[in-house]
Amino acid sequence: MSRSGTRTAAIVAAGGLFFVLLPPVATFAGEDYPISLFTRILIYAIAAVSLDLLIGYGGMISLGHAAFVGLGAYVVGILHQHGTDGQPLLGLLPGSDNALLVWPLAVLIAALSALVIGSLSLRTSGMHFIMITLAFAQMLYYFFIGLEKYGGDDGLSIYSRNRLPGLDLGNDLHFYYLCLSLLAAYLLFVHRLVQSRFGLVIRGASSNSRRIEAIGIHSYRYRLVCFAIAGAGGGLAGALLANQTEFVSPGLLNWTLSGELMVMVLLGGLGSLFGPVLGATIFLLLEEVLAMYTEHWMVFLGPFLVIVVIFLKRGLFGLLTGTGQRHE
Amino acid sequence: MSDRILEVRDLTKSYGAIMASRRLCLDIDRGEVHALIGPNGAGKTTAINQLSGDILPDSGSIVFDGVEISRMPPHRRARLGLARSFQITSIFDDLTVEENLALAIIAHAGHNFRFWRNCLKTPLVQRELPAALERVDLDRQAGTIARSLSHGEKRQLEVGMALTGRPKLLLLDEPMAGMGPGGTVEMAKLIGRLRGEITILLVEHDMDAVFALADRITVLVYGECVACGTVAEIRHHPTVRAAYLGED
Ligand SMILES: Nc1ncnc2c1ncn2[C@@H]1O[C@H](COP(=O)(O)OP(=O)(O)OP(=O)(O)O)[C@@H](O)[C@H]1O
Ligand SMILES: [Mg+2]
Numbered sequence: 001m002s003r004s005g006t007r008t009a010a011i012v013a014a015g016g017l018f019f020v021l022l023p024p025v026a027t028f029a030g031e032d033y034p035i036s037l038f039t040r041i042l043i044y045a046i047a048a049v050s051l052d053l054l055i056g057y058g059g060m061i062s063l064g065h066a067a068f069v070g071l072g073a074y075v076v077g078i079l080h081q082h083g084t085d086g087q088p089l090l091g092l093l094p095g096s097d098n099a100l101l102v103w104p105l106a107v108l109i110a111a112l113s114a115l116v117i118g119s120l121s122l123r124t125s126g127m128h129f130i131m132i133t134l135a136f137a138q139m140l141y142y143f144f145i146g147l148e149k150y151g152g153d154d155g156l157s158i159y160s161r162n163r164l165p166g167l168d169l170g171n172d173l174h175f176y177y178l179c180l181s182l183l184a185a186y187l188l189f190v191h192r193l194v195q196s197r198f199g200l201v202i203r204g205a206s207s208n209s210r211r212i213e214a215i216g217i218h219s220y221r222y223r224l225v226c227f228a229i230a231g232a233g234g235g236l237a238g239a240l241l242a243n244q245t246e247f248v249s250p251g252l253l254n255w256t257l258s259g260e261l262m263v264m265v266l267l268g269g270l271g272s273l274f275g276p277v278l279g280a281t282i283f284l285l286l287e288e289v290l291a292m293y294t295e296h297w298m299v300f301l302g303p304f305l306v307i308v309v310i311f312l313k314r315g316l317f318g319l320l321t322g323t324g325q326r327h328e
Numbered sequence: 329m330s331d332r333i334l335e336v337r338d339l340t341k342s343y344g345a346i347m348a349s350r351r352l353c354l355d356i357d358r359g360e361v362h363a364l365i366g367p368n369g370a371g372k373t374t375a376i377n378q379l380s381g382d383i384l385p386d387s388g389s390i391v392f393d394g395v396e397i398s399r400m401p402p403h404r405r406a407r408l409g410l411a412r413s414f415q416i417t418s419i420f421d422d423l424t425v426e427e428n429l430a431l432a433i434i435a436h437a438g439h440n441f442r443f444w445r446n447c448l449k450t451p452l453v454q455r456e457l458p459a460a461l462e463r464v465d466l467d468r469q470a471g472t473i474a475r476s477l478s479h480g481e482k483r484q485l486e487v488g489m490a491l492t493g494r495p496k497l498l499l500l501d502e503p504m505a506g507m508g509p510g511g512t513v514e515m516a517k518l519i520g521r522l523r524g525e526i527t528i529l530l531v532e533h534d535m536d537a538v539f540a541l542a543d544r545i546t547v548l549v550y551g552e553c554v555a556c557g558t559v560a561e562i563r564h565h566p567t568v569r570a571a572y573l574g575e576d
Binding site for chain 1 (some may be wrong): 337380382401402403404406407411412414417418419420421422423427430431432434435436441442443444445446447448489490493
């Protein structure tokens with residue numbers, strides 16, 4: 001048991017080292033593109049880890065996680081627009097490009113929306129939960145499509161990235177390492193969380209919802225807070241994504257993104273935290289490579305995913321750490 | 329403090345045409361082991377589920393330790409000191425044995441969000457876990473995922489969780505079913521040790537175990553209480569012999 005623990009630690013360390021060393025190596029090779037591709041991977045990884053907390057540990061299979069990513073992105077986009085045109089939001093709030101203000105707000109709004117959506121969805125379970133989270137996300141998707149003031153269907157362009165004291169976010173290297181640090185911090189937080197008292201209740205409720213009530217714990221409030229923490233992670237990813245692409249559009253709230261995040265989690269390994277980072281990496285790299293040859297790249301990714309899900313219980317990360325066989 | 333821990337009056341529950349509880353009355357004294365017996369489908373599990381709150385009665389009252397609980401949700405009854413095991417073992421399969429017991433320990437420590445500190449290393453759990461493991465003889469399996477325990481060990485773990493936090497009344501729904509002779513003896517020993525410490529309502533088909541362990545016995549037939557008395561009284565009760573023991 002401790003041997004597989006050391007192996008996991010070694011793999012995580014190697015992965016961390018890879019991400020830290022990637023920019024200097026790419027720069028040395030005279031290639032800029034990998035840095036922007038891997039920034040995108042880091043951001044998706046944050047969203048995938050937050051979804052893993054929900055699905056892999058909390059047993060809450062949400063098909064609406066894109067809603068929180070999209071909300072986080074729109075907070076950046078909308079405040080940027082008001083900052084540019086000088087008109088206060090709702091006649092009250094001035095726009096802003098200050099990351100120290102905008103990002104916490106993006107996280108907060110995503111978390112509060114998750115509280116509202118969660119408080120209604122968590123009254124259901126199983127298939128109903130999947131459908132209701134999907135329905136809420138699609139509602140928000142169509143809401144932003146109809147929001148002409150902020151670009152409607154066309155989305156919003158962001159003319160300059162947010163400002164952060166001491167860093168130049170317009171510099172791809174700075175931005176890359178910031179995303180890496182935020183992913184590391186979120187991973188550490190969730191890693192501690194799932195072993196904490198709160199996390200134990202979440203995992204217990206997921207394992208046996210009847211037993212947890214029978215020992216005297218009402219799990220609803222715990223699961224709701226967990227849903228909000230995951231939503232906050234989605235919102236952070238959204239705020240970063242808006243900065244990276246310098247563009248937000250309703251597509252960020254669409255169920256296709258929710259589905260992709262879920263695929264990343266499954267591919268990497270459900271309930272393994274680091275797995276979804278690997279899942280996001282593999283997914284986006286495959287997309288990148290396959291899309292060069294065919295626009296129907298999903299045709300190739302699909303079977304690959306089926307094979308992973310059928311044969312590997314803990315995804316590709318489980319395969320690496322040697323804890324992943326289907327049978328016990 | 330009354331010496332009745334539980335008073336059930338006219339509890340009624342029907343499933344369509346089937347009356348699973350028919351004006352059921354039941355009194356349990358503090359400290360006794362009270363057995364609830366009856367043929368298959370008599371309504372024993374349905375009665376237990378209404379006591380624990382897993383299902384709600386159509387009518388009737390349940391007074392537990394002076395509090396009317398018949399409409400209370402399960403987690404609040406558990407906090408009042410009502411613990412149970414299920415007829416089909418119900419544990420946290422995906423957690424380790426120590427995590428299972430730790431959950432039961434923190435359940436009684438009040439509502440509290442703790443996000444950072446490893447739960448197994450908190451003083452409360454460190455203090456209570458060793459005794460909880462030892463009580464059900466699972467010290468050596470502390471780090472094992474509960475799913476991979478043997479059937480008997482799972483049962484012991486479930487009872488161990490129910491015992492954590494010193495419940496005032498323990499509801500056991502066929503704790504010995506499917507345990508094999510060795511497991512049955514172990515479980516009988518455990519219940520024997522608990523006698524006097526905790527009040528127990530025991531549903532059990534194994535009549536030798538019931539006669540050996542119980543102080544009093546209630547007999548249920550078609551959802552109705554047909555007899556209640558000491559072991560000796562029930563053994564010689566004519567209706568019981570005809571309705572139940574005769575069939576065995
Ligand atoms: N959810 C349900 N829906 C319909 N009928 C039910 C339901 N639960 C129990 N019953 C019926 O109620 C009656 C009592 O069932 P119960 O499970 O309480 O019996 P029991 O005494 O525990 O039996 P056993 O000894 O087999 O465990 C049975 O006739 C059963 O078929
Ligand atoms: Mg039964």
